[in-house]
Amino acid sequence: METLQRTANRGSVSTGYDVVNSLKFEADNTEYLTRDVSSAGSRYKGTISMWIKRTEISTAQYLFTFGNTDNDNGRTFARFQTDDTLRIGGGTTTWRNTDRVFRDVSAWYHIVIAFDTTQSTANDRFKLYVNGVQETSFSTTNNPSQNDNLGINFEKQVIGYNSIDNGQPFAGYMCEICYQDGTASAPTEFGEFDSDTGIWKPIDVESKPSGTNKFYLDFEDSSNLGNDVSGGTDFTENNIAAADQATDTCTNNFATLNPLFKYPSSQVINEGATKVDRTSGSGINKTFYATIPVLAGKFYFEAQPTEGSGTMIGVETITGVTTDDPDSVFVGEQSTAVGYYASNGQKFTSGSGSSYGDSYGNSDIIGVALDMDNRKVYFAKNNTYQNSGDPTSGSTGTGAIDLPDSSDGYLFAVSYDSGGQWVVNFGGYTTMSISSAASDANSFGTFEFAPPAGYLALCTKNLGSDGG
Numbered sequence: 001m002e003t004l005q006r007t008a009n010r011g012s013v014s015t016g017y018d019v020v021n022s023l024k025f026e027a028d029n030t031e032y033l034t035r036d037v038s039s040a041g042s043r044y045k046g047t048i049s050m051w052i053k054r055t056e057i058s059t060a061q062y063l064f065t066f067g068n069t070d071n072d073n074g075r076t077f078a079r080f081q082t083d084d085t086l087r088i089g090g091g092t093t094t095w096r097n098t099d100r101v102f103r104d105v106s107a108w109y110h111i112v113i114a115f116d117t118t119q120s121t122a123n124d125r126f127k128l129y130v131n132g133v134q135e136t137s138f139s140t141t142n143n144p145s146q147n148d149n150l151g152i153n154f155e156k157q158v159i160g161y162n163s164i165d166n167g168q169p170f171a172g173y174m175c176e177i178c179y180q181d182g183t184a185s186a187p188t189e190f191g192e193f194d195s196d197t198g199i200w201k202p203i204d205v206e207s208k209p210s211g212t213n214k215f216y217l218d219f220e221d222s223s224n225l226g227n228d229v230s231g232g233t234d235f236t237e238n239n240i241a242a243a244d245q246a247t248d249t250c251t252n253n254f255a256t257l258n259p260l261f262k263y264p265s266s267q268v269i270n271e272g273a274t275k276v277d278r279t280s281g282s283g284i285n286k287t288f289y290a291t292i293p294v295l296a297g298k299f300y301f302e303a304q305p306t307e308g309s310g311t312m313i314g315v316e317t318i319t320g321v322t323t324d325d326p327d328s329v330f331v332g333e334q335s336t337a338v339g340y341y342a343s344n345g346q347k348f349t350s351g352s353g354s355s356y357g358d359s360y361g362n363s364d365i366i367g368v369a370l371d372m373d374n375r376k377v378y379f380a381k382n383n384t385y386q387n388s389g390d391p392t393s394g395s396t397g398t399g400a401i402d403l404p405d406s407s408d409g410y411l412f413a414v415s416y417d418s419g420g421q422w423v424v425n426f427g428g429y430t431t432m433s434i435s436s437a438a439s440d441a442n443s444f445g446t447f448e449f450a451p452p453a454g455y456l457a458l459c460t461k462n463l464g465s466d467g468g
Helices: 460-466
Strands: 022-025 032-036 045-054 061-066 076-080 085-089 094-101 109-116 126-130 138-141 156-159 172-181 191-193 200-202 215-217 236-238 267-270 275-278 286-289 298-308 312-317 339-342 346-349 352-355 366-371 376-381 410-416 420-425
Touching: 045 061, 076 109, 085 126, 094 126, 156 172, 267 286, 275 298, 286 312, 298 410, 312 366, 312 376, 339 410, 366 410, 410 420
Parallel strands: none
Antiparallel strands: 022 172, 032 156, 032 236, 045 109, 045 172, 061 076, 061 156, 076 085, 085 094, 094 138, 109 126, 172 215, 191 200, 267 275, 275 420, 286 410, 298 366, 298 420, 312 339, 312 410, 339 346, 346 352, 366 376
8 A cells, every 4th residue: 555654644643732623625526715815915925834635646636826816926836736746836837846746545744835035045935844854856946036926925815726727626634724924934833743653743833823814724613614713814615514524634544445446447436535436437346445454453434335236345454455456346256355244135255155134225324343353343234233243242253254364454345346336434524424423432433323332433543542
């Protein structure tokens, strides 16, 4: 799987400061935030800090657009390119384009960009920091003239969208977005390295925004997700609703579906990487995997098939994961199945199927309880555990599907045949209809049905406490 270096932020456990909410941005729905700049600020100097988690790759996506005039003095932006590099640009000039690619969909990135055209050293006029470290390797480097105006603090401030060309919206999660007008800051204004792990983590920035057009977005008010906590003019939400608030953040990172394992291209993963379907095309069938593997502990997730037939849900060993194997796991091709519950009521393990429980359809919610301590997995249909299953039975494994030992761990997975759709819920965000809002014993996750005793949501806070 694609990973960053060891110190990538996958959701710090001992943060000392917890971020409560993020905002889910959806490219398909063109979701973004915008506000007009009513008073002149500094056109030379500013800093933006933002935590982001990508859910789609290999497409152009804007993190922000400042200014709304298409020239170098009237527009400044940052966007991911189709090759997943990061570009900082003006109306006509690329100021910086990274050599580095940003494809780790299992982690949060902290992006800080400091603008300061007053600097006498040309290369100091733009500084990019990723997870607390200054980026110095660029395929393209250009600089404005000293004291040139930029698009910052000018006309518009837009988060997650190209407001000039009206396109290329961001897909993923953002949290802790802070902007300083008139100050070019180091990343230590917004984060710090954890003394035990070396992981870059957020600090409280509520008092940090400064200047005329400052802002701080914490996304804690679901009724006003454009709320500027620093006291400035609120942002206007475009196609954003209260349901887009998430608890998947840079201090508690939840599993999602992994878009790096999407084959063929007609498969669509969206809604914060919690929904997958084939909207067009034909061809082989496919299985989709969670971004976080489990090696120990007990974890729970739930999912709902909403279209099609021939679906399966369960767990797969990491070594069984493939991006382009036509013999993917689905009903009718189970040669690599490890531990799945199929819509026809059968279980599939060790490459063969047998009777297990009730059949399920497109209105049913399937719960999966994975006991890695005893190598067993249990399945519930609408909160009734199949095969008289008892997830609390430990090594006895009443009603469980036994799993082979796997030193590299297991991944939660969903599958369908030539047509279908799954909506998944790992607890951090989902489009499933949730009426009970049940959490695990650590008060993490939001589920329709309560996880069994001893089972937790698959998030990094729980991984730290439960050894997964």
